[in-house]
Amino acid sequence: MPATSANLGPAYDCAGLALSCWDTLDVAVTDGGLVVEVSGEGAGELPTDESHLVVQAFRAACAELGWTPSGLRLTAHNGIPQGRGMGSSAAAVTAGVLAAWSLCPDVTAVDDVAVLRLLSELEGHPDNVAPCLLGGATLSWTTQTGARAARLAVDPRITPVLFVPGTTLSTHLARGLLPATVPHADAAHAAGRSALLVHALTRDPSLLLEGTEDRLHQPQRAVAMPDSAALLARLRTDGHAAVVSGAGPCVLALAVLGPDEHPGDPASAAEVRELAAAVPDGWACLPLRVDHDGAVVTPLGRDHGAVSSESPGTHR
Numbered sequence: 001m002p003a004t005s006a007n008l009g010p011a012y013d014c015a016g017l018a019l020s021c022w023d024t025l026d027v028a029v030t031d032g033g034l035v036v037e038v039s040g041e042g043a044g045e046l047p048t049d050e051s052h053l054v055v056q057a058f059r060a061a062c063a064e065l066g067w068t069p070s071g072l073r074l075t076a077h078n079g080i081p082q083g084r085g086m087g088s089s090a091a092a093v094t095a096g097v098l099a100a101w102s103l104c105p106d107v108t109a110v111d112d113v114a115v116l117r118l119l120s121e122l123e124g125h126p127d128n129v130a131p132c133l134l135g136g137a138t139l140s141w142t143t144q145t146g147a148r149a150a151r152l153a154v155d156p157r158i159t160p161v162l163f164v165p166g167t168t169l170s171t172h173l174a175r176g177l178l179p180a181t182v183p184h185a186d187a188a189h190a191a192g193r194s195a196l197l198v199h200a201l202t203r204d205p206s207l208l209l210e211g212t213e214d215r216l217h218q219p220q221r222a223v224a225m226p227d228s229a230a231l232l233a234r235l236r237t238d239g240h241a242a243v244v245s246g247a248g249p250c251v252l253a254l255a256v257l258g259p260d261e262h263p264g265d266p267a268s269a270a271e272v273r274e275l276a277a278a279v280p281d282g283w284a285c286l287p288l289r290v291d292h293d294g295a296v297v298t299p300l301g302r303d304h305g306a307v308s309s310e311s312p313g314t315h316r
Helices: 053-065 089-103 112-123 131-132 169-177 184-202 205-211 218-224 225-235 268-275
Strands: 001-008 015-022 022-032 034-039 069-076 135-143 146-152 158-164 242-244 251-256 284-289 297-299 305-308
Touching: 001 089, 001 131, 015 131, 022 053, 022 089, 053 069, 053 112, 053 131, 089 112, 089 131, 089 284, 089 297, 112 131, 112 146, 131 135, 131 146, 131 169, 131 205, 135 184, 146 184, 158 268, 169 218, 184 205, 205 251, 218 242, 225 242, 225 251, 225 268, 251 268
Parallel strands: 034 069
Antiparallel strands: 001 015, 015 135, 022 069, 022 305, 135 146, 158 251, 158 284, 242 251, 297 305
């Protein structure tokens, strides 16, 4: 299950990007009981009972499918930092729902439309779960029948660089800082920049700096993450297309490779090296790639009722 970054600046609650940082989970139906093992990010902190988010999502999907497995064993190898705005909860619910869909004996194929609808209900919004499920960059929206999403083909020159602090931030707290209404001028600005963002992501990365300019949520949340706000301002002043990743406090920069630079070696690119030199003390800098595959489910022997999530690949 890939990490994701939502909003991407002005496209609040509707755009997201899948990143090459993953959680890998093995899920198996057993004769009875529940066993949860967690290693990597969140080990020793995340619950190992029914309150684990993957287990909750698995149970919700089972209820949707009308299936009650006798027991469950979950082994989670987490690579996505928790509470940093990298979509760790979206990866968890996606893993749980896809595991149920893949293991249910009455289901022959994963239905992306139904899965996205349920994921959005569990997560509360589709901006992270859509790219986690589908890969690449996605635009998502909600209709009367549930969440929908469209996948974008990201320009191969774009290289995500993530700045990860040692601190966390509650998404609930970050959302609570947003006003109930916004000025018409700010809404118009967001609409225009969001449209430009799509063009910059898919056709003309030279417009990413302008396409990622935001007035809707990042300035309002700065008080809760002053270090992130200061880094964001410095990077953008230096000409980098930087945004707060999701609700923060991670900062995402969208570097652009030069004509002689190769996507397979992003760390050697000139802009990526420049960004790495700007990392503050106590932060980590992660040159990543766009994950084009999204969530992956691999059967570990369906007769034994076990599946594994990994990447790259495809669950479809």
